[in-house]
Structures are given as structure tokens and as C-alpha cells.
Amino acid sequence: MRKKALSTAAAALTAMAAMSAAAPAPASAAAVRIEVVPAYSETVLEPWDPVTCPTNMVLTGRSHHGDEEALTTYTCSFVLINGEQARVYLSEWSARQKESRADFSAPDHRAVAARWHEGDENGYTRYRTATMYWRGQQVLLANGEVSDPYRESNHDWQAPANTVMTGRKHTGDENGTSYYRFATVTVAG
Numbered sequence: 001m002r003k004k005a006l007s008t009a010a011a012a013l014t015a016m017a018a019m020s021a022a023a024p025a026p027a028s029a030a031a032v033r034i035e036v037v038p039a040y041s042e043t044v045l046e047p048w049d050p051v052t053c054p055t056n057m058v059l060t061g062r063s064h065h066g067d068e069e070a071l072t073t074y075t076c077s078f079v080l081i082n083g084e085q086a087r088v089y090l091s092e093w094s095a096r097q098k099e100s101r102a103d104f105s106a107p108d109h110r111a112v113a114a115r116w117h118e119g120d121e122n123g124y125t126r127y128r129t130a131t132m133y134w135r136g137q138q139v140l141l142a143n144g145e146v147s148d149p150y151r152e153s154n155h156d157w158q159a160p161a162n163t164v165m166t167g168r169k170h171t172g173d174e175n176g177t178s179y180y181r182f183a184t185v186t187v188a189g
Contacts, residue, residue: 003148007159021079034185035062035080036162039043046072047123056088057084058111058130063156067174068120075158076113079132079185086132088113096124105181109141112165121173134187141166143181149177 038061041055047068053059053076061075079086090113097104100121106112107131114128132139144166150157153174159165159182167181 030133031037032082032187033080034162034187036077036159036164036185037080038075038077040076041044041073042076043071043073045069045120046117050114052090052128053088053112056085057116058113058132060163061156061158062115062165062168062180064152065154067153068123070153074115077135077164079164081139082135083185084134086129086134088132090114091129091131093126095127096126099123099125099170100173100176101171103167103169109138110166111141111183112167115168121176125170127168132185137187140186140188142186144181144183145184147180152176 011012042051044051051074057076060077063073103123104127110129112127112133113130117125157180163182163184166183169179171177
């Protein structure tokens, strides 16, 4: 398993989060600036290694080249609202789905923060979703979309700007088709 920080931004953002651990203030109705910042990637042998984003990050990318024995790279990102890191709270693992016909969508306003695949296309895949909070207010996900189709054995997918992964659909084996669900990060008010 190979892990790589994308920049020193991750360390700086983690330090900022520790400083802002005081009691959260209510969110303002004023306009907010939202940024989804890639900060971490991890490359794994998928049939054996579950992937969970580090603290306060969610999934925003996935790349895979080859069959089920090939390496897969995941990208995790911080969600910043007015320069402050959103807090991420993980749920339990989802029910298993057979990979060759998997179709997972996170519940409303939840991002995907972890994936666990066992075996080949006849194996099973599970996900962990997460809710995000900023200043005590739940971060919302809007305008859910589905990516173009990707050939599973040869693709690189990155969520568009200011969006996060909310699901994935796959049919067939490594030559089958994968789609990614993603949504725009927003806050109420």
C-alpha cells in the first residue's frame, strides 16, 4: 500500500482544524466561499485493501488501470468553507453489493469517504458515507449528477470543481462500465 500527500496543504489544514475546535458558531446567511481541495491520495491493491479517507476528508477521485489485481488510486479532499475545514463524520459500512452489478448512491447530503472491494467482479463492494458540518450546520450536497461512462480497466476520474463523490455504478468485469455520482457542496442560508 502506497500513501502520498498531495501537498503540505493537508498538514496546514489539519492544524487549522485543531485551532477551530472551539464551540461552533452558527453559520451566517452571508455569501460563502466553498473550495474542495485535493490533499491526499492512496494507491492500493483493491481486492485486499479497504480505503478510508483521512480525518475530515471525503472521496473526490478514483483511477484504475488493469484487472482486479492492478493498483487503484483514490483521491481524498478537504471541504473548505470560507477557508475553514468542514468536519466529516463517518457512518457505518453499507451492505455488500456484488461488484459486477453494483449500484451505490449515498443517502441525501452524504459524501462517500471509504470503499472496500473484495475479490474480482464476483466479489463484493461496500462503502462508508459521511455527513459534513461547518460551524454547527450540516453541509448540503445539491445538483447530483452522473459521470460519463468509463471503462473500468483504464480510467482516471476526478470530481468536477467543488463537487464530491456520492456514489458509483459498475456492471461487468474489468472491461465493464463504471459511472460515478457526484454533487455540489453547498450550505443553507
